[in-house]
Amino acid sequence: MRHLxxxxxxxxxxxIRILDTAVxxxxxxxxxxxxxxxxxxxxxxxxxFEDSTRTRISxxxxxxxxxxxxxxxxxxxxxxxxGESLKDTALTLQAMGADAVVVxxxxxxxxxxxxxxGWMHGSVVNAGDGTHQHPTQAxxxxxxIRRHLVAEPEGKGLExxxxxxxxxxxxxxxxxxxxxxxxxxxxxVVLVAPPTLVPVGASAWPVTTVHTLDEAIETHELDAVMMxxxxxxxxxxxGAAFFPSPEEYSRLFGLDGARLRRLPEHAIVMHPGxxxxxLEISAEAADSARSVIVEQVANGVAVRMAVLYLLxxxxxxxx
Amino acid sequence: xxxxxxxxxxxxxxxxRIAHEIxxxxxxxxxxxxxxxxxxxxxxxxxxxxLIGAAEPDFDQERRCGALDITMYxxxxxxxxxxxxGQTTLPPAGIDDAVVVLVDDVLHTGRTIRAALDAIxxxxxxxxxxxxxxxxxxxxxxxxxxxxVGKNIPTARSERVDVRLMETDGEDAxxxxxxxxxx
Numbered sequence: 001m002r003h004l005x006x007x008x009x010x011x012x013x014x015x016i017r018i019l020d021t022a023v024x025x026x027x028x029x030x031x032x033x034x035x036x037x038x039x040x041x042x043x044x045x046x047x048x049f050e051d052s053t054r055t056r057i058s059x060x061x062x063x064x065x066x067x068x069x070x071x072x073x074x075x076x077x078x079x080x081x082x083g084e085s086l087k088d089t090a091l092t093l094q095a096m097g098a099d100a101v102v103v104x105x106x107x108x109x110x111x112x113x114x115x116x117x118g119w120m121h122g123s124v125v126n127a128g129d130g131t132h133q134h135p136t137q138a139x140x141x142x143x144x145i146r147r148h149l150v151a152e153p154e155g156k157g158l159e160x161x162x163x164x165x166x167x168x169x170x171x172x173x174x175x176x177x178x179x180x181x182x183x184x185x186x187x188x189v190v191l192v193a194p195p196t197l198v199p200v201g202a203s204a205w206p207v208t209t210v211h212t213l214d215e216a217i218e219t220h221e222l223d224a225v226m227m228x229x230x231x232x233x234x235x236x237x238x239g240a241a242f243f244p245s246p247e248e249y250s251r252l253f254g255l256d257g258a259r260l261r262r263l264p265e266h267a268i269v270m271h272p273g274x275x276x277x278x279l280e281i282s283a284e285a286a287d288s289a290r291s292v293i294v295e296q297v298a299n300g301v302a303v304r305m306a307v308l309y310l311l312x313x314x315x316x317x318x319x
Numbered sequence: 320x321x322x323x324x325x326x327x328x329x330x331x332x333x334x335x336r337i338a339h340e341i342x343x344x345x346x347x348x349x350x351x352x353x354x355x356x357x358x359x360x361x362x363x364x365x366x367x368x369x370l371i372g373a374a375e376p377d378f379d380q381e382r383r384c385g386a387l388d389i390t391m392y393x394x395x396x397x398x399x400x401x402x403x404x405g406q407t408t409l410p411p412a413g414i415d416d417a418v419v420v421l422v423d424d425v426l427h428t429g430r431t432i433r434a435a436l437d438a439i440x441x442x443x444x445x446x447x448x449x450x451x452x453x454x455x456x457x458x459x460x461x462x463x464x465x466x467x468v469g470k471n472i473p474t475a476r477s478e479r480v481d482v483r484l485m486e487t488d489g490e491d492a493x494x495x496x497x498x499x500x501x502x
Contacts, residue, residue, distance in 0.1 A: 001401075017403070024388070024404040033441045038391040066391075309391075314401030 001310055003115045003124045007135040008180040012157060015184055019143050020154050021306035022299070029065070029302060039068035042312050045098040047089070048127075049075040049105045054273055054297065055127050055137075059102045062304035068312070071096070086110065087119055094120035100312055101125070108132035123311040131171050137272055138177035140303040142185055144296050145224050148268050159186035164216050166192040166253055167228030167280055168242075170199050174272050175228060179205055192216045192253065196242045212252050217262050225263065226270045227255055227281045246279055257284035268292050324472055324480075327491035330453065333469030334363070337451050338370035340467050345418055348378045350446065352417040354387040356435055357405035361386050362486035363453060364422040385409045387421070387442075392434035407442075414443035420467075424482040426452040429463035454493055456480050 001014060010018075028036060044063040046056050056072065063070045073093075086105075093101055100123040103111050108130030115124035128134040146153045149161055163182055169175045169191050182189050189207040191198065198209060210216045230249060243249050255269065269281075269291040277283050286293060325333070345351055348371050355364030368384040388405035396402070421435055432450060439448060451467035456474045474480060474495065481494045 021404055024406065027407065028391075031442060036391045036441070037437065038396065309404070310401055313396045315397060315399055 003111075003126075004135050004307055004311065005111050005115055005124065005126045006133045006180070007138040007177040007184075008133070010135070010181065010184060012184050012186075015139070015142070015181060016155060016157060018139055018303070018306050018310060019146060021310060022139075022143050022303045023154060025305040025309070026299070026302035029298075035065055035067060037067050038309060039063070039066040039312055042068040042099040043071065043097055044068045044100045044102060044308065044312075045071045045073055045093050045096070045122075046127075047073045047093065047101050047103045049103075049110070050128070051076075052104050052128065054300075055104060055134075058297070058300045059125075059127060059136075059304050061301050062308055065301070066305055066308060068099075068308065071098070086113065087117070090114055090117070090119035094122070098122045100308065102127045104128045106130055125307060125311065128173055130173065132173050132176065133180075134173040134177050135181070136300070136304055136307060137174050138181040139307070140296060140300040141174075141178055141226065141270060141272070142181055143303050144270065144292055144299050145187070145268070147299070148292060149223055149266065157185040157187075158182060161187045161223045162190065162220055163187050163224045163226060164190045164192050164213075164220070164222050165226045165228065166213055166216070166255070168197045168230060169193045169202065169228070170197045170242075171231065172228050178226065179207055183207075190216055190220050190222070194243050194249075194252070213255065213259060214252075217259060222263055222267050224268045224270060225255060226272075227275075229272065229274065230276055230280050232276065232279070250279055254280055254282065255285045256282040257288075260285045260288060260290065263290075270296060273297070321478070321495045321497055323492050324495050325454075325470060325493035327485075330469070330491045330493070333453065334366055335370055337467045337469060338367050338374065341367070341420055341449075341451065342371060342374060344449070344466070348375045348383070350416070350418045351378075351383065351420060352410060352414060352445070353384045353420050353422055354409075354414075354435075354439075355384070356421065356423045356431065357386055357388055359424040359482050359484055359487055360422045362484050363424060363451075365486075367420075367422060367451065382410050382412070387435060387438055389431060389434040389438045392437045394430060394434065407438075409442060414439070414445050416444070416446050418447045418449065419445040420449045420451050422451050424453050424484075425480050426450070426455045426463075426465050426468075427458055427480075429459045429461035432463050433461050453482055454480055 060070050102125045104127040110129045111126035150156050165175050183206050191207050191209045192213050271293045353364040353368050355361035368380040372378045372380040386408045388407045390402050390404045449466040452465045453469040455468045455471045477498050479496050479498050483490050483492045485491050
């Protein structure tokens with residue numbers, strides 16, 4: 001593995017290898033001494049063209065726990081705001097000796113461009129590009145699901161599990177990455193969204209689509225429910241609205257206490273964060289014992305450690 | 320001399336002797352904790368624990384035996400394809416103030432043991448660390464020696480020593496082969 005650009009590029013074996021490595025990484029994070037010497041002397045650059053606190057600090061923590069040097073490069077207040085192109089930024093990073101670049105960009109395909117352009121030699125990890133992919137989020141979600149719902153998880157996929165992804169599928173790279181990875185790992189995916197927020201091509205995806213959360217709960221035995229964030233600003237008002245009002249969205253797609261109690265006993269509640277409490281998820285659901293939202297954050301560090309280890313530790317990247 | 324150097328009875332005898340040497344050196348097994356280095360150090364550590372338990376009935380074999388994976392501490396990670404990380408299982412009481420006996424199959428350059436010493440210092444502070452190996456084949460590249468050795472086997476650098484164990488390979492044997500030249 002040289003780059004991690006899309007969850008769709010991963011074979012089942014690749015994905016399971018990452019998840020199994022993450023299990024060992026997570027175990028080291030329970031020790032008093034949590035820092036490992038593994039990537040000493042390697043440099044990881046966090047290249048963020050879009051605001052993101054959680055993903056950036058999660059990658060930063062992961063790289064630092066493995067003793068890599070971390071350089072944070074955010075577009076705001078940098079040469080990018082002065083008009084520097086992606087190419088020149090990449091050449092600069094290459095000159096600085098970046099072994100891996102973790103890139104978040106508003107344009108779909110930016111990570112792919114960086115990896116295949118020949119501008120730099122390092123590994124590229126896609127930390128979210130436009131509405132396209134966010135593979136480490138999908139990996140941490142699958143890790144979390146496997147940890148909770150698969151007995152003796154090591155070496156296993158997610159066969160026989162049914163996961164609902166609820167909300168704005170149209171704009172969500174988290175949803176796309178999860179559809180790819182969950183199906184690769186053998187889980188069944190149910191998309192739950194208003195018709196306006198389902199992408200045109202979704203009919204070709206290996207998923208079932210329903211148009212209210214109640215319908216999903218009634219017709220499917222769900223093992224995990226993944227709530228997506230509603231980007232309030234782009235959703236309502238004007239001619240470009242995707243649904244009539246936040247209240248209506250909440251009524252049809254929000255996860256509240258009542259809906260939570262109708263889920264099977266073992267089902268877990270997930271959210272990639274940041275949450276809009278009271279819109280897509282109620283405080284009762286977010287804070288319930290079945291919510292694994294806070295744990296997802298911790299698992300994110302372990303999964304990103306595993307990805308950095310697998311990309312950077314071996315000989316392939318030494319040249 | 321190539322071929323099978325140790326058979327199953329030889330391995331059992333060597334391990335039995337090592338178990339007794341460990342007891343002798345440490346005045347019993349009260350503080351002794353065995354940590355096997357995966358893959359083949361682990362079954363060897365379990366066997367030593369069993370043999371020590373046979374001599375000292377108070378020795379709790381389960382709680383005094385663990386696994387220490389050293390992959391993330393190696394100094395040759397960049398020279399090899401990406402290695403799979405093994406499992407580290409430490410005894411519930413931790414390793415602080417114990418006498419840790421590291422167990423591995425073959426002692427060669429000493430680099431694995433160097434990595435293991437680093438790994439140990441990250442998980443606790445034992446009173447002492449000792450090293451038990453089934454085979455010492457020489458060619459050290461670091462100032463490291465074993466406290467307990469099953470058998471010293473003089474080898475050429477080009478030769479290869481394979482320890483095969485019932486638990487991992489379906490038989491007990493130590494085999495010396497001349498490395499096949501790659502075409």
